[in-house]
Amino acid sequence: MKILLTGAAGFIGSHVARILLDRGDQVVGLDNLNAYYDPQLKHDRLARLTGDTGFSFVKMDVADRDGMPALFQRERFDRVIHLAAQAGVRHSLVDPHAYIDSNVVGFTNILEGCRHTGVQHLVYASSSSVYGGNTQMPFSEHHGVDHPVSLYAATKKANELMAHTYSHLFALPTTGLRFFTVYGPWGRPDMALFLFTKAILAGEPIQVFNHGKMVRDFTFVDDIAKGVVHTLDRPPEADAAFDKAHADTASSWAPYRVFNIGNHDPVQLLDFIAAIERHTGKKAIKELRDIQPGDVPATFADVSELERWTGFYPGTSIDEGVGRFVAWYRDYFKV
Template sequence: MKILVTGAAGFIGMHTAQVLLARGDQVVGLDNLNDYYDPRLKQNRLARLTPHPAFRFVKLDVADRAGMESLFAEEKFDRVIHLAAQAGVRYSLQNPHAYVDSNLVGFINILEGCRHNKVQHLVYASSSSVYGGNTKMPFSEHDSVDHPVSIYAATKKANELMAHTYSHLYGLPTTGLRFFTVYGPWGRPDMALFLFTKAILEGRPIDVFNHGKMKRDFTYIDDIVEGVIRTLDHTAESDPAFNPLQPDPGRSNAPYRVFNIGNHDPIELMSFIKAIEDAIGVAAEKRFLPLQDGDVPATYAEIAELNAWTGFKPATSVGNGVGQFVEWYRGYYRI
């Protein structure tokens, strides 16, 4: 198939494109290479893809309406994996307009491109942040997600609503994947694993929010990519059992699905830090701080729906995954 991967120079995008290329798909990778974090890391990720004869890179912002219209019209993609977005909960408190441009304007351009060019299936990145103020664990796709606590979360919930509208009006099959704290080699520098590893190796203290009373459903990148591609291959369908009198938020009478994609095994932050310390061989100096605005104390994915739909089942332990990241980090930065 010819597949568009947006955010191809990103953490999940690069790994996803690699697996698609390895199985024989043709991949067009799109990224704007912005400076939200070090563009050199994005360029180096991209350098792992560009030698492949079935890969072509397009530098373009998803918010560029005319550029996106031309790209879809010229390329005639079979399927689309939309991972490009302005990420980060904390950054959204300082720069909300970036989230509107990338996550809302950009997403409508993706939907319009898919609609007008007969794309078979759109798989897009949602986020566990949509669960917001929910406290019932584990988070389930059947639960309401109407109480976001950050503008980032609100834009991801909006993506799900926009996708449903296009599935309903135009029969466009769409599947949203709610990612739960993805980590691993080539990960983002604004994420905890990267920040903690860097600080420990440099002999600096690490900031531990909510005084360490946090739990996250850390999910290794290889497991995530397998789930993304399994989802791409299982096109969203309407649910014949959907009841509009008691609507299920994760399903529809349109070809629309929303799934959690996580590890289904939340880890306490202090245990995660211990895994990093063990991998590095150095104990961290910890600076305990209160919970940050827009953050939540715990995430926990119920993944039975995605397992039933695609057979997805994560297999990587936190100890092994953290070790793989630390090994990559030392090699990449020559430490």
């Protein structure tokens, strides 16, 4: 297949691209290579892909109102994986316009491109953050997601609503994936594992928010990438039994689905830090802090719907995943 992969230079996108290329798909990778974090890491991720004859790269912002339609018309993609977004919960408190431009305007351009060129299936990144103030665990796609606690989360819920509209109006098959705390090699420098490993190896203190009373469904990036590809291969269909009088948020009368994709094994933050200590061979200097605005104290994914739909179930343990990250970090930064 010929696949558009947005966010191809990103953490998850570069891993997804590798799987697609290895199985023989033609991948057009798109990224704007912005400076939200060090662009060199993005260039280095791309360098692992550009030697493959099945890969071509386009530097473009998904919010480009002229460039995106032209790209869709020129390339005529079979399917689209949309992972490009302005990421980060806390940064949305500082620069909200970046989230509207990328996550809302950009997503509109993706939907329009798919609509007008007959794309067979759009898979896009949502987020566990859409669960917001919900405290019912584990988080299920059947739960309401009407109380986001960050603008980032609100834009991701908006994506799900926008996708449903296009599935309904234009019969465009769309699948949203709610990612749960992704970690692993080539990860983002603003995420906890990267920050903690860097500080611990340097003998510097780490900031531990909510006094360590955080629980996360940490999910290894290889599991996420495999789940994305499994989902791409199974376009949603209209649910003929859908009852509009008792609407279920997990499905629709339109060809639309949303799925959690997490490890289904939540871990205490302090246990996560202990795994980093084991693999670095150094003790962390912990500075305990209050919870930050926009954060939620716990996440826990019910992934039974994803397993039923695709047959895929994430399964990398924290100890294995953290060990692989620390090994990559030491090699990449020569420390």
